[in-house]
Amino acid sequence: KASGVNFSNNPPTFHEIRSLAGRLYKNEHGEVFAQKLLGHPSENTTKRYLDERDDKAYMML
Numbered sequence: 001k002a003s004g005v006n007f008s009n010n011p012p013t014f015h016e017i018r019s020l021a022g023r024l025y026k027n028e029h030g031e032v033f034a035q036k037l038l039g040h041p042s043e044n045t046t047k048r049y050l051d052e053r054d055d056k057a058y059m060m061l
Contacts, residue, residue: 019049026050 012020018038026034035046 019051022046022049 022034022038025037031046031050034050035043038046038049040046
């Protein structure tokens with residue numbers, strides 16, 4: 001509320017926001033950079049975070 005951002009009744013979870021950030025960094029700097037940023041020791045864990053989320057699109061304002 002303090003930020004002034006209004007979400008719908010189903011706001012994104014912390015992990016959804018973190019996953020979005022990881023995907024954005026992957027697109028700009030590559031998967032290895034995103035893995036280090038997210039702090040994942042396993043490439044498989046990073047791949048789960050960086051999946052394409054099917055056809056769903058999230059817009060962050």
